[in-house]
Amino acid sequence: MCRIFGSFAAGAARPEPAELSAVSARQRHGGPDEHHVLGGPGWSLGCDRLAVTDPRGGRQPYRLPHLPGILAVLNGEIYNHAELRRHLAARGHRFPDRCDGTVLPALYAEYGPAFADHLDGMFAVAVLDLRAGTGHGPRLLLAVDDMGMKPVHLHHDPADGSTRFASEIPALLAFDGVRISPREDTLDTVLATRTPFSARTALDGIDVLPPGATAVVRPGRPPLVRRRAPHRAPAGDAPASAGDAQDVLRREVRRLVRAEVPVCAITSGGLDSGLVTALAAEYARETDAPPLHTFHLTYRGTWPGSESAYARSVARRARTVHHEVAVDPDELGSLLTRTVRHLGQPNADPIALSTYALFRAVRQSGFTVALAGDGADELFGGYDRMRAALDAPAGADWAGAYTDALSAAPRMLREHLYTPGYRAFIAERGSAADRIEQELRSAEAVGAGRLEAMTAFETRWRLPAYHLRRVDHLSMAWAVEARMPFCQPSVVSYARSLPPEARRGKRALYEAGRELLPAAVLNRPKQPFTLPIAALLTPGSPLLDTVRELLSPARLVLGGRLRADRVGRLLARQLERPSQQDALALWGIAVHELWSDVVQGMRIPVGCAA
Template sequence: MCGFVGFVDEERGYDRLSVLQAMAAAIAHRGPDAEGLFDDGRCALGFRRLAIIDLEGANQPLLNEDGSLVLVFNGEIYNYRELRRRLTAAGHVFSTEGDGEVLVHGWEQWGPKLLDQLRGMFAFALYNRATGELFCARDAFGIKPLYYTAEGRRLLFGSEIKGLLPHPRFQRRLNEGRLATYLCMEYQPDDETLFEGVRKLPAGHWMRWRDGVLERQRWFFPRFTDAGKAPRGSLDRNAALIADTLRDSVATHAVADVEVGCFLSAGVDSSLVAHEAARIMDARTFTVGWGEEAYSELAAAADFAKATGLRNRQRVIDDRTFFASVPAVQYAMDEPLPNPSAVPLYHLCHMAAEDVKVVMSGEGADELFGGYPYYQECLAFEPYGAVPAPLRRAAARAASHLPEGTHGRRYLMRGAEPFARRYLRWEYNFTFAEANELLHPDLGGTSSADAQASTPLPPWALGRDLVGEVLGGAPDEVTAMQTLDILLWMQQDILLKADKMSMAASLELRVPFLDREMFAIASRLPTGQRVSRRETKVALRAAAARTLPPRTAAMPKKGFLTPLASWLKRDRWAAELREVFHSETARRYFDVARLDQLLADHQAGRARNMKKLWACYCFLLWHDQYFR
């Protein structure tokens, strides 16, 4: 696990090596063990290493035999030994024992088709010194990030946005037209960021840069091949297949020349990973929680660890610790991310990094195997969906006049909405109208996704093409929702948070569920073995029931809950937010009176505004670290 930065630029008006060193230093937390630099006057590559495999060798940048190809790579290739044997048989000569070198020789052998053969998490940049071409790629699910910005014949790129900032030609500007989208969704659903001109290479994509021309192409799309409701293998058979495949995936992900630990919550996903890890090593596990028992999983995690013989280290986070670390969390994220679970994850990673260099975690199981309760809503709405749309809209209008909490009100209203508005997180936080009312009237930014528009595009307009593509290829709404969550929520929130929080602690985080063999199983499960009206993750829970305690296998989805909503009602923390809400930055971007009202309503119990308040607070803390 590492980080890299680089630029393609033939300008001579600055000290290239000093700039490259400064860019690499900005991401030193991703790789505190070693630094590597390369510059041929056209392409400069900087690398920071966290040594995991081949500790003494495998430093980067890596070159092929004749020095014509130069690689920087972040991630792990879990099938590198198999690929190395094939490439050696084909005549390639290796100079290290690390996994990254298979990318160099694999490119020589297969070109872009190399990507289809990789089992791992990765973002890499491969430079051809003879042609001047730079080829970059990102793994299928977006476990590892890659950012870039292009202007004229200059390209800057790297593992984190903060690695681009030291370049003297980088223009640091806020992408104001995307603030409404951030307030609605908590992230950008496409390749844009809140830094004007900085883009994310999407998961499952590669890009090629040559002579100032950028080409970008998708190489992987997460398609579920299930034939709707048709049975495909018995539940017992598929549960056994999941159990066997996960066992292999965990064993593959455990390969390292350093100690590997596991995160452990009370849920089925991390418990399965930790249990499988315990079969092959004396696995340490790590858990964080709260003093408020209603939110904490400490006791359940301790019980599971005791029952299965796992070592478990725990840490309690209180409100002071939580709030004190928020600025560091937002800085580490590169872009503001107001998911409160980022804060405990930050502390969990730092605790684990005191003992190990690598951890395994359960991310991805919910998206692949159908773990979110709102997937069940798709099934509940099926009968209502057969009612003609005009009648449903009329019922929704009538229901909207009923008091909140009235039985059936939510069902009638949500069931009348089209799929994209009903299930996607387009207005997960603020509605688009609320966001525009909250933003300062003088802001008037224009989204670069539609430069001719006088107002920012609503988030659902940004994702219209993607939704159409997914719905066109999905057999049902459950499958469409899973696919879109893999492409959006998981990539832009879950995995981004996991990468940035772990790397802030110089810790490698591996995710055995997000393995190509695991997805091959999940993608072929019939819908009913993913989600039923009674249960989520049906087949995965059946697999868990074969080895885990019954209470753990049946544990409902809880998420990484925090007591933040209740803390924000306390005068101490409300005053903290109020001070930030009255800052110069807040007055520049928001209607401060509306911020005050949101906070007052939350404190008085008139509304549950935690998510809205936290989105604004996190943006303001992030902004002042990057733009003041």
């Protein structure tokens, strides 16, 4: 697990060491163990390493003596690296260590741009091929895993044909040649979908490689991006009945819990993390390993919706060493600024603060790897909005209601808050919500069922952007590798093989949990792991002053997108009658305003809009 970066251009100039050091410094929190950069005429390749697999080996960029001219860097974990190493060794390749990424130059030498088709894991990979006489000339290849667990951000400059990339947006902005500006529709995107979902980010000029994609970059040309066929689990690995969910998940948990560094689990108190916790603890007992440690986040004081009792119940049943991390609400204002800075683009879900604080506690307790339950709701139909859409009668606007449920502010509210000019701009350009509704309706029109349409959208766009990118950035903010068994190919293939009734409401997972989890956890109402934002945006709350400052009338009038008087009345209504909907809308606006400030501080070049 690491942070990676680099550049590729047609010119002969070598990148300046000071520039590359600045890029590395912006994401070194995710790779504190080693820092290495290589550069030459028109190219650079760098890595900030978090040493997990073969901590004493695996120096990046990876190079093999018998393959001069091929270099690679890796962010993530390749779980099938031992099998790949045996296969490549049989073809004559030799490796200096057991590190997973060491196989990448040889794998590329054998398969070219199709190398990523052979990788099983979570990864963002960059391969630089500088060999002469190959027929294709020098080229840079970038690839990410099928679910988008490990992102890579790109900037292509059409003026000089250069391409730069980095694991995190703040690092990418440290390259001298990056020219960007915030997108004018970002506020609407934040309120309509909470964060940008597509390959475009909130910054015009920066893209994120889509899940399961490989990009080929040639000197002077823009990246050519293609989506690969999904990685399939070997035949027989994905049982076809709902009753086998426990078996397929057990295999993945056991594979992912093995590491050469301390491993723990995140236990929210819900079904998904509870299953991962129970199976990881089971493996520890069977192998006579030390007991599994589990982490749960709560807040000092009494707050609605606390899941602490459920998390303790899971931990007792699994016999783990349980850590209950209580955050002081007085700290939330500073946590907000830090999370916005690390994410690089706005995410209006208050869960970001909880995620950041939780992984901080994991790292401070001495753990480098944490297992998490992300991905289950998307694959197994767990969200309330999915159930509501399936229950909607024929002819009902299920797609519109489903899309509104994704928002920080429903359509009518956000249009009420916009100035006439901004409302007209969004109407002309189209909202992110409009595009989602169209995608869902188009899928249904060509014969896909509602569940298939929603699952495809959730896994292709929302899960990578909204959940996985947040988990990646905020776990790596504390140099913690988050591993997610539900996002592994065998579990994904299994979920997609189930009949719709077994996926509806996570029925298959509830069956899997009967023998493993307390009845109170199985029978409780669904609840997201998040910040109690409605209760925290009330008189006397330590967050209120921060939000009120970000929503000041003078500031909103200057932005020209929001009617300050209507935002003020919304805030007054929240203070008088707290509600989740109003609080989330106010939070989304505040996050967008703070992000605008943070981006401005990340060195937007002169002449670009703020």
